[in-house]
Amino acid sequence: xxxxxxxxxxxxxxxxxxxxxxxxxxxxxxxxxxxxxxxxxxxxxxxxxxxxxxxxxxxxxxxxxxxxxxxxxxxxxxxxxxxxxxxxxxxxxxxxxxxxxxxxxxxxxxxxxxxxxxxxxxxxxxxxxxxxxxxxxxxxxxxxxxxxxxxxxxxxxxxxxxxxxxxxxxxxxxxxxxxxxxxxxxxxxxxxxxxxxxxxxxxxxxxxxxxxxxxxxxxxxxxxxxxxxxxxxxxxxxxxxxxxxxxxxxxxxxxxxxxxxxxxxxxxxxxxxxxxxxxxxxxxxxxxxxxxxxxxxxxxxxxxxxxxxxxxxxxxxxxxxxxxxxxxxxxxxxxxxxxxxxxxxxxxxxxxxxxxxxxxxxxxxxxxxxxxxxxxxxxxxxxxxxxxxxxxxxxxxxxxxxxxxxxxxxxxxxxxxxxxxxxxxxxxxxxxxxxxxxxxxxxxxxxxxxxxxxxxxxxxxxxxxxxxxxxxxxxxxxxxxxxxxxxxxxxxxxxxxxxxxxxxxxxxxxxxxxxxxxxxxxx
Amino acid sequence: xxxxxxxxxxxxxxxxxxxxxxxxxxxxxxxxxxxxxxxxxxxxxxxxxxxxxxxxxxxxxxxxxxxxxxxxxxxxxxxxxxxxxxxxxxxxxxxxxxx
Numbered sequence: 001x002x003x004x005x006x007x008x009x010x011x012x013x014x015x016x017x018x019x020x021x022x023x024x025x026x027x028x029x030x031x032x033x034x035x036x037x038x039x040x041x042x043x044x045x046x047x048x049x050x051x052x053x054x055x056x057x058x059x060x061x062x063x064x065x066x067x068x069x070x071x072x073x074x075x076x077x078x079x080x081x082x083x084x085x086x087x088x089x090x091x092x093x094x095x096x097x098x099x100x101x102x103x104x105x106x107x108x109x110x111x112x113x114x115x116x117x118x119x120x121x122x123x124x125x126x127x128x129x130x131x132x133x134x135x136x137x138x139x140x141x142x143x144x145x146x147x148x149x150x151x152x153x154x155x156x157x158x159x160x161x162x163x164x165x166x167x168x169x170x171x172x173x174x175x176x177x178x179x180x181x182x183x184x185x186x187x188x189x190x191x192x193x194x195x196x197x198x199x200x201x202x203x204x205x206x207x208x209x210x211x212x213x214x215x216x217x218x219x220x221x222x223x224x225x226x227x228x229x230x231x232x233x234x235x236x237x238x239x240x241x242x243x244x245x246x247x248x249x250x251x252x253x254x255x256x257x258x259x260x261x262x263x264x265x266x267x268x269x270x271x272x273x274x275x276x277x278x279x280x281x282x283x284x285x286x287x288x289x290x291x292x293x294x295x296x297x298x299x300x301x302x303x304x305x306x307x308x309x310x311x312x313x314x315x316x317x318x319x320x321x322x323x324x325x326x327x328x329x330x331x332x333x334x335x336x337x338x339x340x341x342x343x344x345x346x347x348x349x350x351x352x353x354x355x356x357x358x359x360x361x362x363x364x365x366x367x368x369x370x371x372x373x374x375x376x377x378x379x380x381x382x383x384x385x386x387x388x389x390x391x392x393x394x395x396x397x398x399x400x401x402x403x404x405x406x407x408x409x410x411x412x413x414x415x416x417x418x419x420x421x422x423x424x425x426x427x428x429x430x431x432x433x434x435x436x437x438x439x440x441x442x443x444x445x446x447x448x449x450x451x452x453x454x455x456x457x458x459x460x461x462x463x464x465x466x467x468x469x470x471x472x473x474x475x476x477x478x479x480x481x482x483x484x485x486x487x488x489x490x491x492x493x494x495x496x497x498x499x500x501x502x503x504x505x506x507x508x509x510x511x512x513x514x515x516x517x518x519x520x521x522x523x
Numbered sequence: 524x525x526x527x528x529x530x531x532x533x534x535x536x537x538x539x540x541x542x543x544x545x546x547x548x549x550x551x552x553x554x555x556x557x558x559x560x561x562x563x564x565x566x567x568x569x570x571x572x573x574x575x576x577x578x579x580x581x582x583x584x585x586x587x588x589x590x591x592x593x594x595x596x597x598x599x600x601x602x603x604x605x606x607x608x609x610x611x612x613x614x615x616x617x618x619x620x621x622x
Binding site for chain 1 (some may be wrong): 527537541542543586587588589590591592593594595596598601602607609610611612613614615616617618
């Protein structure tokens with residue numbers, strides 16, 4: 001065991017996650033300004049989201065429904081009444097000087113209530129949710145580098161679901177599993193676009209370390225500025241190494257907020273007293289080995305605020321919101337089948353390989369096409385193959401989502417019939433000559449066959465070509481007779497070459513079987 | 524740490540830090556007096572907020588709006604109150620993380 005593994009093995013990583021998911025509404029949480037990404041600054045603002053005096057917020061019904069659907073999907077104890085609080089702090093991207101959020105009467109969990117749980121897709125582990133609540137996003141700051149910053153309030157007031165977990169994750173792999181699982185659940189619920197690069201899904205990790213086997217929780221650092229899945233994984237790995245380096249030197253981590261800096265290679269501890277700085281050499285030796293050398297570090301931002309620093313108080317401009325039991329039932333019963341359940345069903349009931357089941361449920365919309373193919377009586381294995389290979393490749397090439405597919409499930413099903421029928425058209429031929437015309441010209445597969453006169457080799461031609469290849473490949477014949485089935489490949493290849501790829505391999509194999517039987521009979 | 528009490532010098536110092544205000548000792552004392560008086564007035568008011576059950580009693584009110592986009596202000600109007608402008612935005616002194 002390496003020295004690194006020995007040292008790290010003495011400690012346990014403990015991670016909790018705080019997630020901000022921008023809800024996929026058309027308009028902002030408390031006003032009618034559009035929700036969007038990019039665009040010229042300050043073009044999606046109004047007196048409400050600018051925080052002008054005399055304005056009143058009015059809650060967006062869709063955002064309210066979406067955050068409830070998230071809490072219900074986790075199986076959280078959802079309140080029959082919820083209300084908002086003001087979280088007060090001063091920062092230039094927060095025009096009112098406070099954020100409308102929820103502290104005490106949040107939507108699901110919190111205050112000792114059951115927050116529900118999320119089962120991770122890869123490991124199957126359950127992660128407990130602490131609470132889910134609704135709040136507004138802040139604006140954006142662009143630092144000019146001349147001592148000034150520019151405030152863009154287009155994002156201010158965008159609805160956010162904040163999802164807080166218990167510290168149940170124990171490794172970087174589990175953190176990764178959590179992020180993938182949550183992303184898939186939010187996509188399945190159609191409540192968030194989950195594009196981290198556009199900032200509409202943001203993860204913050206709370207990381208602490210304790211001696212392996214200990215029950216207590218160490219002081220945690222909260223890491224911000226994590227704008228990609230890779231950044232989260234690297235920041236958690238770095239923070240584990242940093243805190244272990246501190247503990248190994250007899251120091252102790254403290255509760256603080258740190259910023260992830262993805263570029264810098266050197267540990268940076270400005271603002272941290274020397275006694276609390278990790279030894280750079282020890283820290284470097286504990287980091288994962290990466291080709292080209294490790295990059296990225298967390299840097300001290302501030303000592304963690306306590307809740308009372310925010311001077312929360314009930315938001316006087318918004319009434320409490322009751323949720324009727326019938327409404328909750330309606331939201332609960334309209335929840336879609338979530339990816340974990342769907343994946344298990346594909347593997348267990350339909351017998352798909354695990355990888356195919358995962359791939360079909362990973363991208364929103366692929367499973368819908370697959371389900372439609374099943375409804376059109378295409379067998380599961382073939383349907384999965386059409387969706388994951390030709391269709392997905394075509395969508396990727398054109399930058400389209402499954403919902404925007406140029407080929408309908410009905411046409412894919414027709415393509416399947418064409419391959420299965422005894423018409424001399426091989427699968428290869430269909431995909432080489434029919435499929436591109438279906439994709440590019442909007443023809444149905446049968447229309448493409450008729451228009452371009454596509455036909456496979458006749459059965460007579462296949463028999464003649466196979467017989468010729470049989471005669472020309474005595475070694476392959478010998479191997480076949482000795483039971484080496486793979487030897488048929490040489491004969492199939494020779495036939496295909498002779499017939500310019502237009503033969504159906506099934507017909508060639510059938511003729512080979514006849515020839516084998518004949519030859520054995522002669523012996 | 525206990526709740527911030529703006530009637531104490533420590534409470535005023537903590538509030539000033541959170542509000543990013545630099546107060547000299549004279550100002551801190553004056554603000555402490557003002558805040559103390561304001562709090563006494565506030566404490567003399569009856570609690571304005573009923574509990575959730577009480578607030579929700581009575582006929583239902585229409586308090587949610589449909590998720591529909593309405594026109595935003597022209598940027599010129601959004602920025603009308605900006606003390607300074609730059610690059611289409613409100614220009615402010617830089618506040619960097621950790622400050």
